[in-house]
Amino acid sequence: QKEVEQNSGPLSVPEGAIASLNCTYSDRGSQSFFWYRQYSGKSPELIMSIYSNGDKEDGRFTAQLNKASQYVSLLIRDSQPSDSATYLCAPLGYGNKLVFGAGTILRVKS
C-alpha cells in the first residue's frame, strides 16, 4: 500500500463546475496536510493547508479532513481553465517531512 493514494486522473470537469480531488493516507500519526498545485513543467505551489477535522475554506478552494477515515479532499468551486494542473496531496509525516502523493491531473474544459 502506498503511503499517499490519489487517483491519477485525468479528472475532467466543465468550466464553472465543482472539481473534487481526493486523497487517502496510511500514517495515522499525520496531523497536518497540504495541497499543492503543479502546472506542467513548473514547480509545485502551496494552495491549502489543513490541520483539524472538518472543512477549511479559502476563496474558491475548500479542504476537507477526516482523520478517522484517513481521508483528505480538495474542492474547487467555479472551476476555471486556469485551474487545469496536477494537484498533489502531502501529509506531514515522520521527522516533519512531507510525503507526496503522485497527484491528480485536473482538466477544466471551457
Next chain:
Amino acid sequence: DGGITQSPKYLFRKEGQNVTLSCEQNLNHDAMYWYRQDPGQGLRLIYYSQIVNDFQKGDIAEGYSVSREKKESFPLTVTSAQKNPTAFYLCASSSPGDRGGDGYTFGSGTRLTVV
C-alpha cells in the same frame, strides 16, 4: 523578496560526468530538501537537511551527494554512479515549527538531461 533560487534551469550531462545543481534560499529556513520528479510521477526524496552541517538520505539517495555548509545553500551533485539521471530536480525549504509550519517552498527546478 524572499525565495529559493535554483540554477541552472536546464543542464545537460555527458555519460560519466558529475554535475552540481545549485539551490540557494533567503527565507531563513532551517530545513532544505531535494526531490526528483520523473514524467507523470510524483516527487521522490533524494536528500534532506534539517540543520547546517547535517543531512540525511531520502528514499533514492544512491548516485547523489549533498553538502550543507551554509544555512542558505544546499547543492546537489549528480554523480556518474546515477545511471538514469534524466529528470526534473526540485529543491525546497521549510521552517517546520508547530504542525509543519507553512509547508514547503519550492524553487523553480532544474531539468537535467543526459546526452
